Amino acid sequence: MNMNQAKTITNITVILKRELGSYFGSPVAYVFIIVFLMLSGFFTFNISHFFEMGQADLRSFFQWHPWIYLFLVPAVSMRLWAEERRLGTMELLLTLPVTLPQVILGKFLAGWIFLGIALLLTFPLVITTLYLGNPDLGAIFCGYIGSFLMAGAYLSIGIMTSSMTRSQVISFILAVVICLFFILAGFSPVTRAFSGWAPLWLTDLVAQLSFLTHFASIERGVLDIRDILYFVSIIFFMLYTNATILENRKTS
Amino acid sequence: MIELRNITKYFGAKKAVDTISFAVEKGEILGFLGPNAAGKSTTMRIITGYIPPSRGTVVIGGNDILTDSLSARGKIGYLPENAPAYPDMTVYAFLDFCAQIRGFSGKDRKTKTEEIIDRCFLNSVKHQAISTLSKGYKQRVCFAQSIIHDPEYLILDEPTDGLDPNQKHEVRMMIRNMAAEKAIILSTHILDEMDAVCTRAIIIANGRIVVDETPENLRKKSPSHGAITLEIPKGNPKKLIACLKSIAGTKSVESLTTEDQSLRVRVFPEPGSDAIAEKILSELIKKRYRVKSIFVEQGHLDEVFRMLTTEASMEQDIDFKKKRLSKRLRNLPDLRSQRLKQPE
Numbered sequence: 047m048n049m050n051q052a053k054t055i056t057n058i059t060v061i062l063k064r065e066l067g068s069y070f071g072s073p074v075a076y077v078f079i080i081v082f083l084m085l086s087g088f089f090t091f092n093i094s095h096f097f098e099m100g101q102a103d104l105r106s107f108f109q110w111h112p113w114i115y116l117f118l119v120p121a122v123s124m125r126l127w128a129e130e131r132r133l134g135t136m137e138l139l140l141t142l143p144v145t146l147p148q149v150i151l152g153k154f155l156a157g158w159i160f161l162g163i164a165l166l167l168t169f170p171l172v173i174t175t176l177y178l179g180n181p182d183l184g185a186i187f188c189g190y191i192g193s194f195l196m197a198g199a200y201l202s203i204g205i206m207t208s209s210m211t212r213s214q215v216i217s218f219i220l221a222v223v224i225c226l227f228f229i230l231a232g233f234s235p236v237t238r239a240f241s242g243w244a245p246l247w248l249t250d251l252v253a254q255l256s257f258l259t260h261f262a263s264i265e266r267g268v269l270d271i272r273d274i275l276y277f278v279s280i281i282f283f284m285l286y287t288n289a290t291i292l293e294n295r296k297t298s
Numbered sequence: 299m300i301e302l303r304n305i306t307k308y309f310g311a312k313k314a315v316d317t318i319s320f321a322v323e324k325g326e327i328l329g330f331l332g333p334n335a336a337g338k339s340t341t342m343r344i345i346t347g348y349i350p351p352s353r354g355t356v357v358i359g360g361n362d363i364l365t366d367s368l369s370a371r372g373k374i375g376y377l378p379e380n381a382p383a384y385p386d387m388t389v390y391a392f393l394d395f396c397a398q399i400r401g402f403s404g405k406d407r408k409t410k411t412e413e414i415i416d417r418c419f420l421n422s423v424k425h426q427a428i429s430t431l432s433k434g435y436k437q438r439v440c441f442a443q444s445i446i447h448d449p450e451y452l453i454l455d456e457p458t459d460g461l462d463p464n465q466k467h468e469v470r471m472m473i474r475n476m477a478a479e480k481a482i483i484l485s486t487h488i489l490d491e492m493d494a495v496c497t498r499a500i501i502i503a504n505g506r507i508v509v510d511e512t513p514e515n516l517r518k519k520s521p522s523h524g525a526i527t528l529e530i531p532k533g534n535p536k537k538l539i540a541c542l543k544s545i546a547g548t549k550s551v552e553s554l555t556t557e558d559q560s561l562r563v564r565v566f567p568e569p570g571s572d573a574i575a576e577k578i579l580s581e582l583i584k585k586r587y588r589v590k591s592i593f594v595e596q597g598h599l600d601e602v603f604r605m606l607t608t609e610a611s612m613e614q615d616i617d618f619k620k621k622r623l624s625k626r627l628r629n630l631p632d633l634r635s636q637r638l639k640q641p642e
C-alpha cells in the first residue's frame with residue numbers, strides 16, 4: 047500500500063468516526079433505533095401474522111423493509127450535508143487537506159454503519175425463528191445482506207438530497223419523494239396500470255428501476271448477483287451526483 | 299509565498315472580486331481591509347480553495363490551488379469568518395479531529411492537541427461541548443484549529459472578532475510572534491489592529507484594490523498628517539491665527555475648539571517645509587504666548603480609510619447611474635412607439 051492510499055484510508059476513517067460519534071452523541075440516534083425496531087416488530091407480528099403463518103423464515107420481516115426505510119433512512123441522512131451548510135462548517139471541512147470523495151465516502155459509510163447496527167439489533171427475531179422451527183440460516187443471512195444493501199441505496203439518495211440544501215426538512219422531503227419513485231416503479235398496482243397501455247419492454251424497464259423488483263428475491267433469501275450490482279450501482283450513481291452537486295455549488 | 303494572479307469572482311452577474319493581484323512573502327503580515335461587502339471574505343475563500351475564482355488563480359508556495367489543491371490546502375491554516383466549529387463536539391474532540399485530518403497520528407496527535415489547547419488558553423473548557431461556549435471562546439477554538447499544524451501560510455478572517463481586549467492583545471502577540479517563518483493574511487475592521495500587527499495593508503473597495511502600502515505610508519496620506527496642534531490659554535483667537543499665518547511655511551490654520559480656558563488650533567504646513575514646529579514655538583514664545591501643549595499629528599488611519607473607500611464607491615455609483623441612464627435612453631424609442639399606438 048503506498049502513501050496516498052494510506053492517507054486516503056485514514057482520512058475516510060477519521061471523518062467516518064466523527065460522523066458516527068455525532069450520531070450516537072444525539073438522542074435522535076436512539077429514537078431512530080427504537081422506532082425502527084418497533085416498526086419492524088409491528089409489521090412482522092401484527093400485519094403479517096408471523097406466528098400464525100407457522101413458517102420458520104423471515105420473509106414477513108424483510109418484506110416491509112422497503113417501506114420502513116422510505117421514512118427512516120432519509121431521517122438518518124438528512125443532516126449529513128445540510129447541517130454542515132447551515133453551520134458553516136462545510137467551509138472548514140472542504141478547506142482541510144481532504145478530497146471531496148473522501149469526505150462523501152466517510153459520511154456515507156458512517157450512516158451505513160449506523161443503519162447496519164440498527165439492522166443487527168433485530169437479531170432476537172432470528173432467535174425466535176430458531177426456537178419455532180428449523181429455518182434456513184443461509185436464506186436469513188442473505189436477507190440481511192440484501193436489506194443492508196438496499197438501506198445503502200436509500201442512504202445514498204438521502205445524502206445526495208442533503209447536499210442540495212441547507213435545510214434538513216427539505217432534504218428529508220426530497221429524499222422521500224425520490225425513494226418513493228424508486229419503490230413505486232415496481233409496485234404491482236403501478237406496474238399493472240402501466241402494462242395496460244405501455245409496451246412490455248417499457249413496463250419491464252421501469253420495473254427494473256425499482257427497489258421492490260430487486261428486493262423481491264432477496265426477501266425470499268435468494269441473493270442474485272444482478273440485484274447486488276443494481277444496488278451498488280445506485281449507490282455509486284448517487285454518491286457521484288452528490289460530488290457533482292457540491293462541486294457545482296462552488297462555481298455558482 | 300502566496301500569489302494571487304488576476305483573481306475575479308462573479309456571483310451571477312455581480313462582480314464580488316475584480317482582478318485582484320498581489321503576493322505575500324514569508325515574514326509579512328498583510329492586513330486586508332475594506333468596507334462591508336468589499337469582497338474580503340470572498341477573496342479569502344478563493345485563496346483557501348473553498349470557492350474557485352471565475353478567472354485567475356492562486357499559487358500557494360508553488361502549488362496551484364486549482365490544479366494541485368490538496369498540497370496547497372495542506373500548507374494553509376484557515377480561520378473562516380464567524381469561526382465555524384461542530385457544536386456537538388467537545389473542544390478536545392474537535393481539535394483532536396483536526397489534528398488527525400492534518401496528518402498527525404499516535405503520540406504526535408495527542409501532544410499537538412494538548413499543546414494547542416495550552417497555547418490558546420482553552421484548558422478550562424477542554425471537555426465542554428462547543429455549543430455551550432461563549433462567542434470569544436468559540437473564536438479561540440477555531441483559531442486554535444487554524445494553527446494546530448504550524449502552517450506556512452495563515453489566512454485569518456477577522457481573527458479578533460468577539461474577543462475581549464486582553465484576548466485581542468494575546469492573539470495579536472501570537473500572530474506577530476509567528477510571523478517570522480510564515481506568510482499571514484488577516485482581514486479586520488479595526489484599523490488600530492492593522493496598525494499594531496501588520497507590516498503591510500491592502501484596502502479593497504467594491505472588489506478592487508485601492509491601496510497597497512505600509513501602515514506608516516498609509517497614515518501619511520491622511521490630510522492631518524504632519525499638522526501641528528497647539529493649545530494656548532484663552533486669548534484673542536484672531537490675533538493668534540494671524541500670528542501663526544505669518545510664519546513662513548504654514549499653509550493654513552484651523553481653529554478647533556474654544557474651550558473655557560483654552561484655545562486649540564491646528565496648523566497645516568506647506569508640503570516640504572520642515573521643522574515647522576520649532577518655528578511656531580519660537581515665534582509664539584517671542585510673542586509671549588504661553589503654550590500649554592503642542593504636538594505633531596501622525597495622521598488618522600480612519601480618515602484615510604474613509605477617503606479611499608468612499609472615493610471608490612462614489613466612482614461605482616456614477617458608473618451605475620451612467621448605465622441606468624443609457625439603458626433608459628435605449629428604451630426610449632419603444633416608449634414613443636407605444637404612445638403613438640395608444641389612440642387607436
Ligand SMILES: Nc1ncnc2c1ncn2[C@@H]1O[C@H](COP(=O)(O)OP(=O)(O)OP(=O)(O)O)[C@@H](O)[C@H]1O
Nearest residue numbers: 309310314332333334335336337338339340341379
Ligand atoms: N455565495 C454568494 N452568493 C452571492 N453573493 C455573494 C456570495 N458570497 C458573497 N456574495 C457577495 O459578494 C460581496 C462580497 O462579500 P464578502 O463576504 O466577500 O464581503 P466582506 O468584504 O467579507 O464583507 P464583511 O466586512 O461584511 O465581512 C457581497 O456583496 C456579497 O453579497
Ligand SMILES: [Mg+2]
Nearest residue numbers: 338339340379
Ligand atoms: Mg467578511
